[in-house]
Amino acid sequence: MYLCILSLPLLGFLGASGFGRFLGGRGAGVFTTSLLLITFVFSCICFYEVGICGSPCTLKVSPWFLSEYWDPTWGLLFDPLTGVMCVVVTSVSTLVHLYSTSYMGEDPHLPRFMSYLSLFTFFMLILITGDNFLQMFVGWEGVGLASYLLINFWFTRLQANKSAIKAMLMNRVGDFGLALGIFTIYILFQSVNFETVFACAPHLSEEKIIFFGFELHAYTLIGLLLFVGATGKSAQIGLHTWLPDAMEGPTPVSALIHAATMVTAGVFLIARCSPLYEYAPDALGFIAFAGGMTAFFAATTGLVQNDLKRVIAYSTCSQLGYMVFACGLSHYDLGVFHLANHAFFKALLFLGAGSVIHAMAGEQDMRKLGGLAQVLPFTYGMMMLGTLALVGFPFLSGFYSKDALLEVSCAHYTLSGDFTYFLGCAAAFCTSYYSFRLVSLSFLGEPKGPRKTYEGAHEAPLPMAIPLIILGVGSLFSGYLGKDLFVGLGTPFWGNSISGMASHTTSLEAEYISQTMKHLPFVLTVIGGSLGLGINSPAFSPNAYKMKLTSLGRSLYIFLNRRWLFDKVYNDWIGRPSLSFGYNVSFKTIDKGVLEIIGPFGITESIRNLVKHTQQIQSGFIYHYAFVMLLGLTFLLTILSLETLIQYWVDPRLWTLFGVGFLGLLPSEELK
Amino acid sequence: MSLIHSLHVSFVVFLLGLVGIYLNRKNIILVLMSIELMLLGINLNLLSFSVYLDDLLGQIFALFILTVAAAESAIGLAILVIYYRLRRTIDIEFIRLMKG
Numbered sequence: 001m002y003l004c005i006l007s008l009p010l011l012g013f014l015g016a017s018g019f020g021r022f023l024g025g026r027g028a029g030v031f032t033t034s035l036l037l038i039t040f041v042f043s044c045i046c047f048y049e050v051g052i053c054g055s056p057c058t059l060k061v062s063p064w065f066l067s068e069y070w071d072p073t074w075g076l077l078f079d080p081l082t083g084v085m086c087v088v089v090t091s092v093s094t095l096v097h098l099y100s101t102s103y104m105g106e107d108p109h110l111p112r113f114m115s116y117l118s119l120f121t122f123f124m125l126i127l128i129t130g131d132n133f134l135q136m137f138v139g140w141e142g143v144g145l146a147s148y149l150l151i152n153f154w155f156t157r158l159q160a161n162k163s164a165i166k167a168m169l170m171n172r173v174g175d176f177g178l179a180l181g182i183f184t185i186y187i188l189f190q191s192v193n194f195e196t197v198f199a200c201a202p203h204l205s206e207e208k209i210i211f212f213g214f215e216l217h218a219y220t221l222i223g224l225l226l227f228v229g230a231t232g233k234s235a236q237i238g239l240h241t242w243l244p245d246a247m248e249g250p251t252p253v254s255a256l257i258h259a260a261t262m263v264t265a266g267v268f269l270i271a272r273c274s275p276l277y278e279y280a281p282d283a284l285g286f287i288a289f290a291g292g293m294t295a296f297f298a299a300t301t302g303l304v305q306n307d308l309k310r311v312i313a314y315s316t317c318s319q320l321g322y323m324v325f326a327c328g329l330s331h332y333d334l335g336v337f338h339l340a341n342h343a344f345f346k347a348l349l350f351l352g353a354g355s356v357i358h359a360m361a362g363e364q365d366m367r368k369l370g371g372l373a374q375v376l377p378f379t380y381g382m383m384m385l386g387t388l389a390l391v392g393f394p395f396l397s398g399f400y401s402k403d404a405l406l407e408v409s410c411a412h413y414t415l416s417g418d419f420t421y422f423l424g425c426a427a428a429f430c431t432s433y434y435s436f437r438l439v440s441l442s443f444l445g446e447p448k449g450p451r452k453t454y455e456g457a458h459e460a461p462l463p464m465a466i467p468l469i470i471l472g473v474g475s476l477f478s479g480y481l482g483k484d485l486f487v488g489l490g491t492p493f494w495g496n497s498i499s500g501m502a503s504h505t506t507s508l509e510a511e512y513i514s515q516t517m518k519h520l521p522f523v524l525t526v527i528g529g530s531l532g533l534g535i536n537s538p539a540f541s542p543n544a545y546k547m548k549l550t551s552l553g554r555s556l557y558i559f560l561n562r563r564w565l566f567d568k569v570y571n572d573w574i575g576r577p578s579l580s581f582g583y584n585v586s587f588k589t590i591d592k593g594v595l596e597i598i599g600p601f602g603i604t605e606s607i608r609n610l611v612k613h614t615q616q617i618q619s620g621f622i623y624h625y626a627f628v629m630l631l632g633l634t635f636l637l638t639i640l641s642l643e644t645l646i647q648y649w650v651d652p653r654l655w656t657l658f659g660v661g662f663l664g665l666l667p668s669e670e671l672k
Numbered sequence: 673m674s675l676i677h678s679l680h681v682s683f684v685v686f687l688l689g690l691v692g693i694y695l696n697r698k699n700i701i702l703v704l705m706s707i708e709l710m711l712l713g714i715n716l717n718l719l720s721f722s723v724y725l726d727d728l729l730g731q732i733f734a735l736f737i738l739t740v741a742a743a744e745s746a747i748g749l750a751i752l753v754i755y756y757r758l759r760r761t762i763d764i765e766f767i768r769l770m771k772g
Contacts, residue, residue, distance in 0.1 A: 620771030622703070622764055626694040 001042050002059060002078055005086060006125050008039045009093075012118035020111025028111035029101030032118045036094040039121075043086040050083040051493060052485075058131055058195075069190045077131035077194060079497035084336055084486075085128040085268055088343045091474075092260030093121040095467035099351055100252040102463035103358060113153055117256065120146035124261040128268060133182045133192040136269070140178065140233065143262050144171045150257070151249040163248040170242035174232015178269075181225030184209065185276075188218050198275040198499075205279035219276055223283025226273055227290070234266025234320045237294040241567055243317055247309040251354030254309055258316040259347035264339050267323045271332040275499045278330065284504075285416045288328025288409075292420035295321030297564060299430035303437070304561045308353050308364045311438050315390060316346055318427055325420040326405045329412050330504035333494055337486040338401035344474035345389035345397060351468055352383040355460040356442060361453045366438065371447040375457045380443045382468045387439055389475040391432040391525050400479030402428070403521055404487060404510070410517045411509035421517075429524040436532030445538045610660075678720035686713030700762045704748050711741040 012032040020028045050056055061074040078086075097117055104113050123146050127139025144167075152164035182192060188207060189197045201219075209218040230236065235243035243263070247254055257263065270277065270287065277284055295318045302314035319342050326335035357364055359376055373380045389396040392403055406428070409421040447454055460468065485493050489507055535544045547553045559565065596602065617628065639646065692706030715734045722730025756762050 618771060620768035622700070622767055623694045623697060626703075630690065630694065 002046060002057065002076060003061075005039055005042050005046060005090070006076070006122065006129065008035045008042075009118045009122035009125060011035060013115045013122055016111050016115035016118060020115060023111060025105070025107070025110030026101070028114045029097070029105075032114040033094065033097040033101060036090065036097050036118065036121065040087075040090040040094045043083075043090040046078055047083040047087045050078045051080040054080075054492065054495060056080070056495060056497070064134070070186075072132050072134040072192050074135060075131035075193075076129045078129065080494050081268070081271060081336065081497040082128050084340055085264070086125065088264070088340050089121065089124050089128065089260050092343050092347045092471075093117070093124075093256060095347065095470060096252045096256045096260075096351070099255075099354070099464050099467045100250075102461050103252055103354055104250060109153070113150075113250070116146060116149045116153065117252070120150060120256060120261060124265070127265055131194055133185060133194070133197075136272075137175075137178065137182060140229070140265060141175060143233075143265060144168060144175065147171070147246070147257055147262050150253040151246050153249055153253065157248070160248040163242075163245040167242040167246050170239050171232045174229045174239055174266075177225050177228025177232070178230075181222050181229060184211075184218070184222050184225060188222070194272070201275040201279060217280065217282070219280035220282045223273070223277050223280040224286060226269060226276075227283065227287055230266030230269050230324070231290070232266075233269075234263050234324060235294075235317050236266070236290050236321065236324055237297050238290075240294065240298065240317050241563075241570060244310050244313045244563070247307070247313055251309065251350060251357060254313070255347045255350035255354070258313060259350060260343040263316060263320055264323075264343070267320065267327060267335050267339050270324065270327040271336050271498055274327075274330075274332045277327075278499055278501045278504065284328050284330060285414070286328070288325045288416035288420050291321045291323070291325030291328050292416075292423040293321070294318070294324065295420075295427040296423040296430075297321075299427035299434070301560055301563045302434040303430055304557055305434070306366055306561075308356065308366050308369070308438065308442060309350070311366075311434055312346070312349050312353055315349075315431060315434065316342075318431060319346070319390075321427070322402060322405055322424060325409065325416075325424070329409055329417060329420065329506070330500050331405070331408050331487075331507070332498045332500060333487050333491075334401065334405055334408060334507075336498070337482060338405060340482065340486070341389070341397035341401045341475075341479050344471055344478050345386045348382060348386035348468065348471035348475050349390065351464070351471065352379055352386055355379045355464055355468065356383075358460065358464070359457045360449065361456060363449060363453060366441040368449045369442040369447075370445045370449070371443070372457075373443040375454060376443075376459055378459050378465065379468070382472050383443065384439060385472045385475055387435040389479075391435050391529060392428065392521065393525075394522070395480065397475050397477070397479030400483045401487075403518075406521045407510040407513060407518060408506050411506040411513050417506075425521050425524055428521045429528040432525040432528030433532040436529045437536050440533050440536040444533075445536070445541075675720055675724045679717065682713045682716035682720065684713075685716060686710050689713060697764055700752060700764055700767070703764070704745060704752070707748075708741060708745060711737060711744075715741075 012035040015035075016023065016028040016032050023031055056077075056079040058078070059076040061076065064072045064074055097114065100113060100117060101110075104110050107113060120143065123139050123142030125139070127136055127143060130136040130139060148164045148168045151167055152160050154160050185197060186192055188204060188209065189200055191197060205219060207218040208215050209221055210216075211221055232239045243258070246257055249257075277287075298314045298317035298321060302311050302318065305311045305314060319338070323335040323338050323342070326332070326338060356369070356372065356376065356379055359379070360369060360372075363369060385396075389398045392398040406421060406424050409417050409424060411417070412421075459465075485491060487507065489511075534540055548557050562568065618625075686709075689706040689708075689710030689712075692709065693703055696702045696706065715737050718730040718734045718737070722728065722734070752762060759766070
């Protein structure tokens with residue numbers, strides 16, 4: 001059964017890609033969806049056995065390499081962390097599969113799409129079930145590959161191609177860091193198996209390692225390098241630019257990438273490596289800062305985005321910041337809990353947005369929507385549910401994880417704790433604003449689109465509605481149901497899959513922080529939500545427009561709408577210089593320049609010159625010939641008569657070489 | 673007349689022939705004459721040594737060289753005549769057919 005969790009999505013991929021021609025679009029959809037459904041059922045059983053019953057399980061599949069101490073194997077590890085991730089990944093993936101059969105129903109390449117979705121799920125499962133770093137890396141790269149294929153699904157679109165390349169490259173920067181981290185782990189522990197590494201973790205916590213000539217604390221170095229990997233995958237600040245561009249793929253892909261699978265891998269990595277991170281407080285501090293900044297940055301950027309999907313994408317980025325700073329404050333359980341809740345409501349939001357886009361003939365610009373609450377009441381209800389869960393409305397799923405996150409960060413009496421608390425509160429305010437702005441612009445107010453699309457608008461068909469309903473139920477209840485299990489005080493659920501040092505944990509203190517601090521996020525959320533509804537309402541929007549026209553408002557709007565100009569800075573200072581370096585220096589100067597001159601081109605050219613010079617000696621004039629003959633004779637006679645003298649002086653072979661070499665110095669006919 | 677004197681004369685004659693070959697830019701007949709001059713110098717040299725060493729071999733060589741010189745100048749002049757017939761000139765400046 002545990003092996004089936006991995007093999008059924010693989011079977012779905014192979015079946016849909018190999019026999020998609022015979023199955024047809026509908027057949028491939030039913031085939032992969034039903035396989036994923038079975039996987040989901042197995043995952044639930046796995047969650048019950050491993051998590052709730054507390055019996056983790058490992059399976060050794062086969063050896064991979066065997067070389068002295070180097071012994072990574074193909075093995076599966078099912079512990080509570082993996083169990084949670086399995087349920088999250090397979091549930092959202094199943095719903096996305098089901099949704100896609102209808103959303104992409106008219107697409108001629110549906111079998112390919114379904115096979116890619118299954119491939120994505122398979123690699124994600126490889127990532128979370130691997131029992132060593134190397135196997136996790138396989139999943140890590142595989143997920144990147146699958147995201148490339150999916151973002152690029154409509155490969156005839158230029159923008160989709162560019163976004164997919166961007167996603168792949170930005171991820172690859174992170175993957176490089178992850179690979180370096182794994183190398184460092186191997187150097188330190190002589191192993192990449194989780195059990196060995198984590199069992200040895202307390203004993204090697206004082207080790208130093210030399211990196212680029214600096215002697216660094218080994219765990220801090222490992223932690224930071226692994227975090228570079230997590231930064232790429234989880235779109236933390238610095239390597240986040242690919243995530244909003246990944247919106248070029250079909251909407252179910254965005255739901256899969258942003259809600260459940262790809263971006264959660266970074267958080268999963270940090271949670272998985274918690275035994276190492278616990279001994280690297282510096283790395284944890286850095287992670288907390290990075291997460292806090294990401295949450296704030298993405299939330300502010302989301303404020304003024306006009307694309308329906310882009311708003312939700314920045315919301316993902318911001319929520320990932322929350323998860324990451326929770327991990328950075330040693331609350332890995334909270335991070336994973338928020339991850340699970342976020343998977344439900346973010347998938348709901350994306351699929352709801354997909355439903356809107358589907359109904360409105362592909363219109364994604366919120367400025368051209370509006371008044372959809374009457375036209376699409378069901379989608380409106382679902383989106384509203386997702387929005388309320390996202391902003392952390394009390395008793396919905398977001399409330400139980402997000403407010404808990406902010407509380408523990410407030411109770412964390414460190415600089416990073418305060419930093420993340422206040423930035424997190426600011427981000428919560430912005431989250432609330434842009435979520436309700438989205439609702440206000442697309443569902444309330446007056447219709448702003450063309451009449452034709454409103455006439456053609458229709459409610460989502462059943463295969464699209466069912467996932468929305470299930471995810472809606474998930475967003476409603478997952479927080480309440482999971483709270484005590486995942487983050488309850490003293491819960492035995494996690495076993496030793498996540499280790500938090502007693503001195504780092506502040507869940508108890510979080511219960512006793514002042515009421516002001518406890519209520520601040522909620523108050524900010526309510527204010528932000530009212531502002532979001534108010535400013536964007538038809539009654540106020542002319543004023544909002546005027547605000548944008550003031551010089552401060554204008555520059556602020558441009559700054560936020562251009563995503564803090566991150567992309568411009570990257571393009572101008574990294575992308576273009578790198579490209580010009582590649583063309584001017586490494587291609588033109590080195591490859592086609594220096595190497596060609598001392599290489600093939602230069603040698604042929606100098607021999608050709610030499611030959612030309614030698615030819616010029618034969619001028620055709622008799623007296624020249626006579627002169628050369630005389631000269632040669634004299635030279636020969638001199639050499640012969642002075643042979644004994646010269647012998648000691650120099651090697652005759654050298655003379656010959658010199659003579660030939662000097663011929664090359666004569667100016668050639670062409671150069672004149 | 674000692675050996676040194678006669679060697680001087682022969683050396684100077686040879687050198688004049690040599691210089692005549694490559695300083696001459698005008699007439700190819702002059703080149704032939706210079707070659708004759710060089711052969712003459714060599715002959716003189718051989719003869720002086722033959723007398724000085726009291727050895728007949730030098731004079732035999734001198735005779736051979738006379739013959740060779742005569743034959744060579746005959747053939748050379750013949751080539752020159754044929755060349756003149758073809759090109760209507762024996763000016764060295766214009767003999768550049770063998771440019772490399």
